Amino acid sequence: MRKIYKNKKQYRLKKYNYSNNGYYFITICTHQRIEYFGNINNNKMELNWCGNIANENLIKTFKTFNNFYLNQYIIMPNHIHLIVEINDSKFNIENNILNFEQDNSKNCPVPTNNNKNKFGHIQKRSISTLIQTFKSNTTKRIDKIKLNYFKWQPRFHDHIIRNEKDYIKHIIYIENNVKNYKNNNEIDLFLK
Template sequence: MPEKFQNKYRIPSARLQNWDYGANGAYFITICTKEMKHFFGEIGNEKMNLNAVGALAEEYWVEIIKHFPYVELGNFQIMPNHMHGILIINKSGEFVETQLIESLQPHQEIGGFAGENNPMLSENISRIIRWYKGRCTFEMRKINESFEWHSRFHDHIIRNSDSFERIQNYIEENPSKWEDDKFFKK
């Protein structure tokens, strides 16, 4: 029987156990809308035609690098009911300086049930996606108040250059192969 948290059943994590999702590397991310609803626009002539909500999904994905300076973006694609993107974590250079400055700040108690394990205190994929989904949701609901993301996201650690190239191509070609996509739903 699955374990419970706060008296609710928990679904086991799909994340790779013992992997630091804040480690330098490339990550293939897929985020779906709730119930695979078409919130972002439609495919026509093998091209994604973004609506206003889809344009926000694209805008805030590009904005990730402004909020997380240790992140670079690979290819990304907004689809009718999901989005794919590659996030590249590279924590060299200014990151060390940021840590030093933060260490000079007065110590504050960390609240909440998670304490120091709060994912919003870590520089990792979960924090980036949580920011992205939250920012998008806030703005998208001004246009479509029923907008919702699926509660989770898919990730894949890209381990070599062949895999990176294959995934980059998959993302780029996704609109032209929409009807064969595993996320396809009319």
């Protein structure tokens, strides 16, 4: 079988499980960095109708992903920065107490589907599925209003936050993003 994506550079950390508990700084850009989401006026981001849809879908997406928390975010004219927390223990403690009190002698089904995904394994409830869900739902809603108007950049940037100092650095970056936004090069400078 021909490998379609053999020359594509991989941007994810090899052998890292992106569904692990932790904090992740994510940047999602629009296609060709087109300013779909609104404008900055007087150091304030003013969302337009596309920006409002993106904002609503971001919140809805996090409500459907258990154990994923949106700690901080900013929607800019042509990109979105967010800090995502994955924390299984916030809900699992309560679930474990409930399960302990119930009859746990039920059968545990084992998946029998041995078909492999041609393009590699996509982890359920991972950062990639979260972003894929958000981007897909946002595009569908925008296209319902204005067909073929909106596109995302195919990938996203991620950074695994390693400690408190790193976390604070990214919080400050998000908080200052609007006043520091000059043009599309702002994203490139931070991501280097």
